[in-house]
Amino acid sequence: MTNLAKIAVLRDREAISKLQSFGLNAFGLYVGEVLAHAGMSFVELHDAGEAETCGCDVIVAAACAEDDRTVKHLTAYMESGGIVISCAGLNKLGGKLGYAKAEEVAVGYADLGNSGSENTPLRFLGATPWRPVLADRTIPSAEKGSIFRDRQDGAFEGAALQIFPVGNGRLYRWSVDIWNTIVHLQQGNGPVLEDGAPASDGTGALNDNILKADDQAAVDWELDRKITDTGMPYFAYPYADLWREAFLGSLLEAIVADGKTLPFIGYYPDGISHVLMVSHDSDQNKDQYAEATLELLAEVGLNTTWCMLEPGYGKPIYERVKEAGHELAFHFNGLETQKGIWSEEEFARQLQWLKDAAELESVTSNKNHYTRFEGWGELFEWCERNGIAADQTRGPSKKGNVGMLFGTSHPYFPIAWANDGNRMYDVLEMSFLTQDLELSTLSDNSVIRPFLEQVKRVRGVAHFxxxxxxxxNWEAVRNSIRKLVAEARQLGFDFWTGKKVNDWERYRRSLKAGVGEDGSIRLDGPSSDYDIVVYIPAISSATGDFGSETVEWYGIACYKKVLRI
Known part of the structure; x- marks a missing residue:
C-alpha cells in the first residue's frame, strides 16, 4: 500500500498567543486530542507558511490567523491539490470564495442528515455560517446537514458542512465550532464559581450551596432530556462523542475521495467494542458495608474501582479488596460541611493517608466527594503534581441530571484555560452516568438500558x-447491580476497572500504525500481550490484502487488521 494520507494540524503560534493575550481560549487546539483518541497520527504546523512545503494531504486548520497571509498560503496549498478542514473559521478565505460570515449562532442543533433511527440532532455551542455576497461566488460541490438556532425546531441558519472546490483541492468547512462544542460539553460552560441553575421540575436542585462539577453543565434541562417509561428524566445523548464521529467521518471521507487511506488504532483490544466500569465511594466507611459489596461483586463476577474517603476501612478490608482484583482509588474530600478543605495541600495530605492506610505505592484514580469542583483546571493540576493519572469526578449529583450530562462516555484528556496556555492536562477524565439506582432520592433501573445502548452506539465506557x-442497606440497590451486569453482558460489554481504562488508553496512544516496505500494515510502540486492532479505510485502488470483509467506522468502510507487538 502506497496511498497513505499524511495529516497535519495547523496551530499558528502567533495567532494562539494573540488570543490568549486577551484572555481568549484557543480551543481549536483540542483537535489534537480528538485525533489522538481516534488512534490517528498527525504532524503539527506552527505557521501557515509551512502549508505549501509540508507534504501533507490534509491540513486541519485548528487555530490560525484571519489575515491575508494565511489565506494566501492555504489557497496555494489547496490549488495544488491539498485539502483544508476548518470548523467555523477561515472567514477571510470566505471572501475569496464570494462569502461572508453571517450572524454567529451561540447555541443550536445540527441535523447531519444521517439515515435511520440514529439520526440525533446534535447540540452545538457556537457556529458561524457563511452567506453568499457575490454573484460569481464559488458554488460548494456538496452541502451536508443543516443547523438551527437555539432549538431542534429553531430558525434554519445554513448547512452544517460545505465543501468548496479550490483549484485542484478542496475546503471542507464546518459551520459549527466543533472544538469549542466538545470542550464545553465535556468540561462545562466555564469555570465553576457559583451554583448552577436548577431544573424547573424540581429534579435538579443545583442551588445547594456546594460547588460541583455539574454547576457548569452545557446541556439544556428542557431540550436535551428524555423521560423513561417510569417517569425518570435523563440526559439522553453523547453529543460530544457524536461530534467527534462527525468530524472524523468527514476527515476520512475527504481522504478516501482522493484515493488514499489512513490506518488508525481501535478503541479497545480485539474482541472488545464497549466497556462497563463500576466504581464505589466509601462514604461512612463501615467494614460491614465493604463486606456486603465484596460478596455481591463475587456473586456477579465484576471487578470495580473503590474510591476511599478518609478515615476508610480497617486494614484487612484493603487486603481483601486487592486480593479480589478490585482497584483501590482515592476519594478526595473538599466538602467544607464535612470538614473537608478545597486545597492542594489537603488533597496531598488525604492521598498520603490512603497510601499509608492501604499500603499502596501509587494510586491511579480519584473521584471527589460529592463531585466537589471549583474553577476550571486546578483539580487536574493537583492530580498531575500528586501522581494521580485519572479522575472520575465529572458526573451528576442529582436525580434529574443523570445520563450524558457532559456529552461523553469516552475517556479524554481535558484542556486548560487560556491563562494556562490551553495545554492538555496529563489526567485522563472518565465521567460517570449515574449513582445508586433504586434509591428514592435518585433515579431507577429504567435508565440502565438507554444508557448502555447509547454507550454501545459510540463504543464508549459506561461508568456507573x-x-x-x-x-x-438496600436489596433494591443490590438488585440494580445484578440487573446492570446482566444487561451489560447481554449487550456485549467487557468489564474494566478505572485503572485498566487508564492503563490501556495511555498504552494505545503510545502506538503508531504504519506501513512496512512490503506494503503491509505494522505497529510501532512498546510490546504487550494485547491483540491490537488497526482499521484501514477502504479505497478501490488499495493493493494490500486486508481480507474481503469491511466494518463501518465513522460512516466509512474499513478493513480490520489484528496485530501484536
Missing amino acids: LYHQVHIH
Whole structure:
C-alpha cells in the first residue's frame, strides 16, 4: 500500500498567543486530542507558511490567523491539490470564495442528515455560517446537514458542512465550532464559581450551596432530556462523542475521495467494542458495608474501582479488596460541611493517608466527594503534581441530571484555560452516568438500558457509581447491580476497572500504525500481550490484502487488521 494520507494540524503560534493575550481560549487546539483518541497520527504546523512545503494531504486548520497571509498560503496549498478542514473559521478565505460570515449562532442543533433511527440532532455551542455576497461566488460541490438556532425546531441558519472546490483541492468547512462544542460539553460552560441553575421540575436542585462539577453543565434541562417509561428524566445523548464521529467521518471521507487511506488504532483490544466500569465511594466507611459489596461483586463476577474517603476501612478490608482484583482509588474530600478543605495541600495530605492506610505505592484514580469542583483546571493540576493519572469526578449529583450530562462516555484528556496556555492536562477524565439506582432520592433501573445502548452506539465506557453503604442497606440497590451486569453482558460489554481504562488508553496512544516496505500494515510502540486492532479505510485502488470483509467506522468502510507487538 502506497496511498497513505499524511495529516497535519495547523496551530499558528502567533495567532494562539494573540488570543490568549486577551484572555481568549484557543480551543481549536483540542483537535489534537480528538485525533489522538481516534488512534490517528498527525504532524503539527506552527505557521501557515509551512502549508505549501509540508507534504501533507490534509491540513486541519485548528487555530490560525484571519489575515491575508494565511489565506494566501492555504489557497496555494489547496490549488495544488491539498485539502483544508476548518470548523467555523477561515472567514477571510470566505471572501475569496464570494462569502461572508453571517450572524454567529451561540447555541443550536445540527441535523447531519444521517439515515435511520440514529439520526440525533446534535447540540452545538457556537457556529458561524457563511452567506453568499457575490454573484460569481464559488458554488460548494456538496452541502451536508443543516443547523438551527437555539432549538431542534429553531430558525434554519445554513448547512452544517460545505465543501468548496479550490483549484485542484478542496475546503471542507464546518459551520459549527466543533472544538469549542466538545470542550464545553465535556468540561462545562466555564469555570465553576457559583451554583448552577436548577431544573424547573424540581429534579435538579443545583442551588445547594456546594460547588460541583455539574454547576457548569452545557446541556439544556428542557431540550436535551428524555423521560423513561417510569417517569425518570435523563440526559439522553453523547453529543460530544457524536461530534467527534462527525468530524472524523468527514476527515476520512475527504481522504478516501482522493484515493488514499489512513490506518488508525481501535478503541479497545480485539474482541472488545464497549466497556462497563463500576466504581464505589466509601462514604461512612463501615467494614460491614465493604463486606456486603465484596460478596455481591463475587456473586456477579465484576471487578470495580473503590474510591476511599478518609478515615476508610480497617486494614484487612484493603487486603481483601486487592486480593479480589478490585482497584483501590482515592476519594478526595473538599466538602467544607464535612470538614473537608478545597486545597492542594489537603488533597496531598488525604492521598498520603490512603497510601499509608492501604499500603499502596501509587494510586491511579480519584473521584471527589460529592463531585466537589471549583474553577476550571486546578483539580487536574493537583492530580498531575500528586501522581494521580485519572479522575472520575465529572458526573451528576442529582436525580434529574443523570445520563450524558457532559456529552461523553469516552475517556479524554481535558484542556486548560487560556491563562494556562490551553495545554492538555496529563489526567485522563472518565465521567460517570449515574449513582445508586433504586434509591428514592435518585433515579431507577429504567435508565440502565438507554444508557448502555447509547454507550454501545459510540463504543464508549459506561461508568456507573454505587456506594457501599447503599449496597449493604438496600436489596433494591443490590438488585440494580445484578440487573446492570446482566444487561451489560447481554449487550456485549467487557468489564474494566478505572485503572485498566487508564492503563490501556495511555498504552494505545503510545502506538503508531504504519506501513512496512512490503506494503503491509505494522505497529510501532512498546510490546504487550494485547491483540491490537488497526482499521484501514477502504479505497478501490488499495493493493494490500486486508481480507474481503469491511466494518463501518465513522460512516466509512474499513478493513480490520489484528496485530501484536
